Amino acid sequence: MRLHRNLVFAVIDGLHLIFNEGEYADKVVQKLLKRDSRWGSRDRGFIAETTYDIVRWKRLYAEIAEIKEPFDRPKLFRMFSVWAVLRGIPIPDWNQFEPTPARRIKGRFDALSKERKFRESVPDWLDELGVASLGEKVWTKELAALNEQADVILRVNTLKTTTPQLKQFLTGEGVATQTIPGYPHALKLVERGNVFVTQAFKDGLFEVQDASSQLVAPYLEVSPGMRVVDACAGAGGKSLHLAALMENKGQVIALDIYSGKLKELKRRARRNGAHNIETRVIDSSKVIKKLHGSADRVLIDAPCTGLGILRRNPDAKWKMEPGFLEKITRTQQELLADYSQMVKTGGKMVYATCSILPQENRQQVQEFLASERGSEFTLLREQQIYAHKSGFDGFYMAELERK
Numbered sequence: 001m002r003l004h005r006n007l008v009f010a011v012i013d014g015l016h017l018i019f020n021e022g023e024y025a026d027k028v029v030q031k032l033l034k035r036d037s038r039w040g041s042r043d044r045g046f047i048a049e050t051t052y053d054i055v056r057w058k059r060l061y062a063e064i065a066e067i068k069e070p071f072d073r074p075k076l077f078r079m080f081s082v083w084a085v086l087r088g089i090p091i092p093d094w095n096q097f098e099p100t101p102a103r104r105i106k107g108r109f110d111a112l113s114k115e116r117k118f119r120e121s122v123p124d125w126l127d128e129l130g131v132a133s134l135g136e137k138v139w140t141k142e143l144a145a146l147n148e149q150a151d152v153i154l155r156v157n158t159l160k161t162t163t164p165q166l167k168q169f170l171t172g173e174g175v176a177t178q179t180i181p182g183y184p185h186a187l188k189l190v191e192r193g194n195v196f197v198t199q200a201f202k203d204g205l206f207e208v209q210d211a212s213s214q215l216v217a218p219y220l221e222v223s224p225g226m227r228v229v230d231a232c233a234g235a236g237g238k239s240l241h242l243a244a245l246m247e248n249k250g251q252v253i254a255l256d257i258y259s260g261k262l263k264e265l266k267r268r269a270r271r272n273g274a275h276n277i278e279t280r281v282i283d284s285s286k287v288i289k290k291l292h293g294s295a296d297r298v299l300i301d302a303p304c305t306g307l308g309i310l311r312r313n314p315d316a317k318w319k320m321e322p323g324f325l326e327k328i329t330r331t332q333q334e335l336l337a338d339y340s341q342m343v344k345t346g347g348k349m350v351y352a353t354c355s356i357l358p359q360e361n362r363q364q365v366q367e368f369l370a371s372e373r374g375s376e377f378t379l380l381r382e383q384q385i386y387a388h389k390s391g392f393d394g395f396y397m398a399e400l401e402r403k
């Protein structure tokens with residue numbers, strides 16, 4: 001593999017924005033990819049994957065390169081050299097690259113790999129939290145799985161097509177996919193690629209959604225004609241899925257505190273041909289009160305640490321503050337207490353997170369059940385999905401019924 005100057009410079013610019021300016025990796029990569037319209041899919045793939053790789057392995061590579069933050073450009077080039085040497089890619093003789101001690105890099109890699117916090121590249125506090133929460137054995141396996149590159153998974157929009165039909169359409173557009181046993185509406189890309197440019201996407205035949213995330217909407221056991229509230233709908237990944245499961249019949253009320261996200265949801269709903277989704281911004285407690293006791297189903301897809309989706313969001317490891325868990329668990333408990341009141345008697349509620357920590361999951365549900373409001377509910381079932389067991393994102397979901 002030969003390194004191209006424009007592409008390497010784009011990666012270095014991206015790393016500067018992520019590490020030094022606090023920007024989000026996904027937004028930075030999106031911006032970088034717009035820089036040169038002549039770049040083909042390989043060039044784009046190189047920029048996206050290399051940037052994510054170096055973000056993922058920041059601590060390990062910085063230790064190997066013997067550099068400390070803040071990372072100026074010469075330091076970022078040293079990190080890049082570590083990335084290249086470990087992949088056996090020859091370093092070009094550009095003057096940005098200092099003479100690279102390949103043997104030293106490999107030696108330091110071998111030595112540092114003996115310690116999990118370096119090998120898996122996590123801050124000390126997160127490694128300690130993981131061990132305390134999951135135990136050494138599970139945390140070690142889970143962390144390794146969360147550092148792998150995620151597959152690209154599509155969810156078939158059953159309002160418009162079927163799994164075999166979509167597979168065929170995509171093959172026609174040169175995109176090879178595989179079905180995944182146990183996930184009837186999921187297709188996995190055989191090779192990474194930009195699926196957003198396909199006609200099938202523009203026609204609303206699928207959404208990109210991880211396989212674990214595709215298990216959440218079915219957990220609500222909805223049927224056509226129901227009134228379903230998606231209380232933390234965001235840009236609507238689950239709302240769209242719920243609308244499809246309800247065959248566009250009944251009502252999905254999608255709530256969020258951010259109007260911008262709901263606007264994006266509406267755009268996606270139009271593309272999906274989902275006509276039964278209504279969005280409401282939570283701008284006062286009245287929005288929730290109005291819905292008290294009225295919903296057949298309520299989904300609380302709660303804001304969380306996102307530790308189950310590190311494969312997709314590796315920069316969360318570096319952006320998260322140690323005190324965030326305490327803050328977010330308090331919010332989750334408040335959301336359970338408030339939003340559970342929208343469920344009608346005999347109705348059901350699903351609480352879900354993309355986290356692997358029991359503090360955000362099982363323990364939250366137990367705490368809610370032990371509370372006054374929670375005493376009206378019974379736990380029907382719960383599922384903790386680990387990345388190292390499923391091969392997909394880490395997720396949790398619990399189904400509760402209002403007595």
Ligand SMILES: C[S@@+](CC[C@H](N)C(=O)[O-])C[C@H]1O[C@@H](n2cnc3c(N)ncnc32)[C@H](O)[C@@H]1O
Nearest residue numbers: 231232233234235236237238256257301302303
């Ligand atoms: C895990 S994300 C939801 C993802 C979304 N359900 C999907 O499938 O695409 C959590 C969402 O909760 C929203 N949120 C945060 N605090 C909230 C609150 N107090 N009430 C409702 N939504 C809230 C966030 O804006 C965010 O969109």
